Each structure stands twice: as C-alpha cells, then as structure tokens.
Amino acid sequence: xxxxxxxxxxxxxxxxxxxxxxxxxxxxxxxxxxxxxxxxxxxxxxxxxxxxxxxxxxxxxxxxxxxxxxxxxxxxxxxxxxxxxxxxxxxxxxxxxxxxxxxxxxxxxxxxxxxxxxxxxxxxxxxxxxxxxxxxxxxxxxxxxxxxxxxxxxxxxxxxxxxxxxxxxxxxxxxxxxxxxxxxxxxxxxxxxxxxxxxxxxxxxxxxxxxxxxxxxxxxxxxxxxxxxxxxxxxxxxxxxxxxxxxxxxxxxxxxxxxxxxxxxxxxxxxxxxxxxxxxxxxxxxxxxxxxxxxxxxxxxxxxxxxxxxxxxxxxxxxxxxxxxxxxxxxxxxxxxxxxxxxxxxxxxxxxxxxxxxxxxxxxxxxxxxxxxxxxxxxxxxxxxxxxxxxxxxxxxxxxxxxxxxxxxxxxxxxxxxxxxxxxxxxxxxxxxxxxxxxxxxxxxxxxxxxxxxxxxxxxxxxxxxxxxxxxxxxxxxxxxxxxxxxxxxxxxxxxxxxxxxxxxxxxxxxxxxxxxxxxxxxxxxxxxxxxxxxxxxxxxxxxxxxxxxxxxxxxxxxxxxxxxxxxxxxxxx
Numbered sequence: 381x382x383x384x385x386x387x388x389x390x391x392x393x394x395x396x397x398x399x400x401x402x403x404x405x406x407x408x409x410x411x412x413x414x415x416x417x418x419x420x421x422x423x424x425x426x427x428x429x430x431x432x433x434x435x436x437x438x439x440x441x442x443x444x445x446x447x448x449x450x451x452x453x454x455x456x457x458x459x460x461x462x463x464x465x466x467x468x469x470x471x472x473x474x475x476x477x478x479x480x481x482x483x484x485x486x487x488x489x490x491x492x493x494x495x496x497x498x499x500x501x502x503x504x505x506x507x508x509x510x511x512x513x514x515x516x517x518x519x520x521x522x523x524x525x526x527x528x529x530x531x532x533x534x535x536x537x538x539x540x541x542x543x544x545x546x547x548x549x550x551x552x553x554x555x556x557x558x559x560x561x562x563x564x565x566x567x568x569x570x571x572x573x574x575x576x577x578x579x580x581x582x583x584x585x586x587x588x589x590x591x592x593x594x595x596x597x598x599x600x601x602x603x604x605x606x607x608x609x610x611x612x613x614x615x616x617x618x619x620x621x622x623x624x625x626x627x628x629x630x631x632x633x634x635x636x637x638x639x640x641x642x643x644x645x646x647x648x649x650x651x652x653x654x655x656x657x658x659x660x661x662x663x664x665x666x667x668x669x670x671x672x673x674x675x676x677x678x679x680x681x682x683x684x685x686x687x688x689x690x691x692x693x694x695x696x697x698x699x700x701x702x703x704x705x706x707x708x709x710x711x712x713x714x715x716x717x718x719x720x721x722x723x724x725x726x727x728x729x730x731x732x733x734x735x736x737x738x739x740x741x742x743x744x745x746x747x748x749x750x751x752x753x754x755x756x757x758x759x760x761x762x763x764x765x766x767x768x769x770x771x772x773x774x775x776x777x778x779x780x781x782x783x784x785x786x787x788x789x790x791x792x793x794x795x796x797x798x799x800x801x802x803x804x805x806x807x808x809x810x811x812x813x814x815x816x817x818x819x820x821x822x823x824x825x826x827x828x829x830x831x832x833x834x835x836x837x838x839x840x841x842x843x844x845x846x847x848x849x850x851x852x853x854x855x856x857x858x859x860x861x862x863x864x865x866x867x868x869x870x871x872x873x874x875x876x877x878x879x880x881x882x883x884x885x886x887x888x889x890x891x892x893x894x895x896x897x898x899x900x901x902x903x904x905x906x907x908x909x910x911x912x913x914x915x916x917x918x919x920x921x922x923x924x925x926x927x928x929x930x931x932x933x934x935x936x937x938x939x940x941x942x943x944x945x946x947x948x949x950x951x952x953x954x
Contacts, residue, residue: 426650517771593754595751614627759771778809
C-alpha cells in the first residue's frame with residue numbers, strides 16, 4: 381500500500397456522499413476506514429491543513445543541535461502562547477502540530493487548558509499511545525457505587541472490537557491475566573529496565589493487589605503482515621514519536637487508517653473545512669448533511685449524506701451539536717433533555733512522586749523506550765475501599781541521569797564534558813491518571829456574545845476539580861511514597877502540579893451514552909436517541925472516565941458503531 385495520503389486542498393466534485401465523518405483524528409480515521417472498507421462513499425471533513433505521512437514530518441530526523449535554540453521555543457513565542465506551550469510533548473520539534481492560542485479562542489469561565497492540534501490526523505500524531513483495555517469494573521462502577529449513569533454496554537460488548545483495533549494498529553504488551561486490566565492482542569513488549577523490574581518484584585512481595593505490568597502501547601515491536609501492508613515498520617526506540625514517525629512505528633491516522641481507507645477508492649478528504657453545524661431536515665426527521673465554512677475562501681458549503689459520524693474531538697463535538705439548531709432542536713441537535721454539554725469530565729494528572737534509587741550502576745538499557753510500565757488500578761474495584769470514588773492508573777519508570785554520583789554536575793568546561801561521558805545514578809518516578817466524576821455543573825456551552833473568526837459562537841468551558849479529586853490526590857501521594865519506600869528508594873519527593881483541567885488532553889463527556897433518552901444523548905450504538913443517523917464516537921460519548929487511557933476505547937466504539945451503521949443502511953433503516 382502507498383504510504384502517501386492524498387488530501388491536497390481542492391473543491392470536491394460532488395456535495396453528496398453516503399457518509400460524512402467530521403474530524404480525521406484517532407476516531408475519525410477509524411470511522412473512515414470501517415465505512416470505506418464496507419463500500420460506503422465517505423467524505424472526511426478536517427478543519428486543519430493537509431498532512432502527508434513522512435513528507436510533512438519536518439523535524440523527524442533532526443538532532444538537538446539542528447534547532448536554533450536546541451529545541452527550546454523563543455521567549456516571544458511562549459509569551460504569545462502561554463496555554464498551548466504547556467501541553468505534553470510541545471516544543472520546537474512539535475509546535476507545528478499544535479494550534480496557536482490566538483487563532484482559536486474560547487472562554488474559560490474556570491481555568492481549563494484546551495489542547496488542540498488541527499491538521500489531517502488531528503492529535504493522533506501527538507497522542508501518548510497508551511492502550512489499556514477497560515474492564516467491567518470501569519463500565520459498572522458508576523451504577524454500582526451510585527456516582528453516575530450506568531453505561532448501556534459492558535466489556536463483553538466491546539471486547540471483540542478491542543481485538544479488531546489492536547490487531548490493526550499494533551499494540552505491544554504482555555498477557556498478565558488481571559481482572560482489572562483485560563489482556564489483548566499483543567506483540568512483544570519493551571523490556572522493563574533493571575530498576576523497573578526491581579520495583580515490580582518488590583511490590584509483588586509486599587502487596588497482593590499491586591501489579592506492575594509491561595506497557596500496553598501502540599508501538600510496533602513485531603510488525604505483522606497487516607502492518608507491512610500499511611507501509612509501517614518496527615519502532616526504532618527513538619522516543620521522538622510526536623514529531624511524526626517516518627517508520628510508522630506508532631499508530632496515527634495519517635500512517636494507518638486514512639491511507640487504508642483511501643486505498644478502497646471510497647474516501648474523499650476535505651481539509652480547511654470548519655464545521656459550522658449539522659443540518660437537520662424537519663420534514664424527514666433526520667440529519668441530512670453538514671454545513672462547512674472554507675477557511676481559505678470563507679465560503680459556506682453544504683455537504684449531504686445518509687449518515688454522519690461526529691469525531692471532532694470531545695469539546696468540538698459538543699460545540700457542533702450545540703450550534704446545530706433548528707425549530708425541532710432549538711437548544712442543539714438531539715438536546716431534548718437539556719443535557720448536551722453537561723457532565724464534562726477529564727483525567728486527573730496532578731500528582732506525582734520522584735525518588736533516587738541507589739545501586740544498579742553496572743546496568744543500563746537499550747535505546748529511548750517510548751513506553752512506560754503500568755501499575756494497574758488497585759482502588760475501589762469490587763467494593764469502595766477509600767473515602768473517595770473512582771480509581772487511578774499509575775504510570776512509572778526509571779532512568780539514569782547524567783553526571784556525578786552525588787548529582788552535582790559542573791556547568792561548563794572540561795569537567796562538564798567529562799561528567800556527560802558516563803551515566804549518573806538512577807532515578808524513578810510515578811504519576812497518576814485518575815478518574816474524575818462527571819457532574820452536571822461541569823459543562824461547556826456556547827457564548828451568547830463572542831464568536832470565532834468564522835462567526836461561530838465561542839465555546840465557554842466551566843469545568844473544575846472537586847473534593848473527590850483532592851482526596852484521590854492525597855491517597856495517590858501517600859500510597860506511591862509508601863511503595864517507593866518499600867522498593868528501597870530514597871529522597872522521595874511528592875509533587876502536586878495544581879494544573880488546570882484539560883492539560884491531561886483526555887476531556888470527555890457532554891454527549892454521553894445511556895439507555896434512557898431522558899438522561900443521556902446517545903444509545904448503545906452511539907446514535908443520538910432522537911436523530912438515529914448521527915453517531916458520536918469520540919470522547920464526547922463517554923458516560924464516565926474510568927482510569928484507563930481512553931483512546932483505544934474510542935477506536936473500538938467507532939469500529940463497532942460504523943459496522944452497525946452500515947448494517948442499518950443496508951436494511952433501509954438509515
């Protein structure tokens with residue numbers, strides 16, 4: 381298969397397709413792949429610029445000394461972009477895959493860092509790549525513990541679709557047989573280094589419920605024929621993933637799903653297309669198309685299709701639905717119950733611990749491992765065993781510093797050069813990915829007075845932490861410190877970044893799934909209850925956040941929903 385994705389800006393020959401997919405990121409790419417593979421003529425709308433795999437990765441092979449400021453951004457740029465420059469992975473080598481603050485304003489009623497990357501491929505180029513499966517603990521916890529709406533699906537409904545996605549994108553990992561993190565279709569994992577393996581064994585000897593497992597990451601360690609067909613090769617352990625990988629060593633839409641969809645002959649991609657709204661036909665009682673504003677010409681164009689997949693990323697999907705008003709839906713498409721934009725949630729990344737680990741100085745590790753071991757959630761599984769709700773995944777790792785054993789590194793001269801010629805002592809760390817509880821008071825809505833450069837109302841974010849989050853942070857810090865002590869670490873330091881919500885880049889909710897149209901927006905197939913030919917399968921669909929990384933769940937839900945949509949189309953139901 382060609383590794384080129386053709387999406388040069390051009391006026392499409394037609395305005396009518398069988399399906400329209402809004403967004404070309406992780407879930408949008410999967411919607412395009414599944415629909416096109418099943419013979420559906422599909423238009424993908426992307427508000428950003430076109431990106432071609434390999435060709436448009438300008439920094440992929442650059443060395444630190446090839447950058448003007450050795451990878452740092454100029455002071456002027458940081459002052460002009462105080463929000464986006466805080467994003468994980470942002471730097472001189474990746475800035476071209478992130479927006480600039482002034483170009484895409486929004487209203488922060490409470491502090492919220494909305495991290496965005498607008499181009500074909502979206503944030504799939506710059507995502508973190510962790511791919512843990514959810515378990516039934518995550519799907520049932522809200523109803524079991526009474527803190528949220530019950531999911532209309534269970535793990536068994538999604539398990540075959542997890543496998544479908546894992547085989548195609550390539551996920552490394554190891555089958556561990558743990559109830560709290562189901563096994564998947566894995567290729568070999570990256571090895572734990574000696575300190576990580578030491579911590580794993582120490583925790584196993586001290587705790588019955590603390591399991592450190594190999595990373596489950598979307599990195600190709602043993603490419604299979606399907607990956608070679610995509611034009612992808614083994615991960616080179618460079619840990620430069622967010623620059624775009626010329627080897628295709630990690631999964632992104634532009635290296636995998638979109639070229640695959642294009643090879644069917646059924647895909648059209650239109651970049652530079654800001655979606656204004658979804659068009660609802662009052663007489664037909666369904667959505668009939670999508671209204672687009674061309675970012676170059678400012679022209680308004682309507683595209684039409686039988687089914688629409690909304691995959692613009694969680695908050696943009698909320699914005700589009702809120703702005704899709706009609707006589708039937710004056711408060712936004714599908715919003716009969718007034719819940720659209722409410723119950724926004726995120727993952728809590730505020731807390732971490734770091735420590736020194738003596739010994740092991742005769743050992744090192746291979747390459748720059750782009751993955752991290754996982755300490756599987758051990759809180760509130762079969763029962764609530766804390767004074768807060770929800771659980772947390774812990775990511776951890778160990779590495780060797782540079783310089784003297786005492787940590788004192790000369791700042792210049794021959795002594796500095798000498799200190800850099802050999803590895804220094806080991807350090808280790810843990811950080812949390814905590815579940816947050818969806819609340820109606822955490823919401824997004826449209827501004828009544830301010831609009832963006834295309835005349836679309838700005839999104840207002842009103843999302844914050846609560847007492848439950850603070851209790852979880854305290855417990856994480858206490859438990860992680862105790863575990864590192866038992867592992868023999870010293871100089872253990874606790875950190876609370878106090879970062880605003882949003883910087884986790886795991887925003888979810890606002891268009892949640894559920895069984896009852898009075899309490900949810902989507903059914904078990906990700907269809908709007910009241911507009912069955914509109915599917916929402918990105919983070920906006922989430923009923924709760926769980927503690928596992930969500931991106932692979934979005935992909936699985938998308939593949940599942942797309943297959944259902946095609947079946948319903950063939951039956952004449954859509």
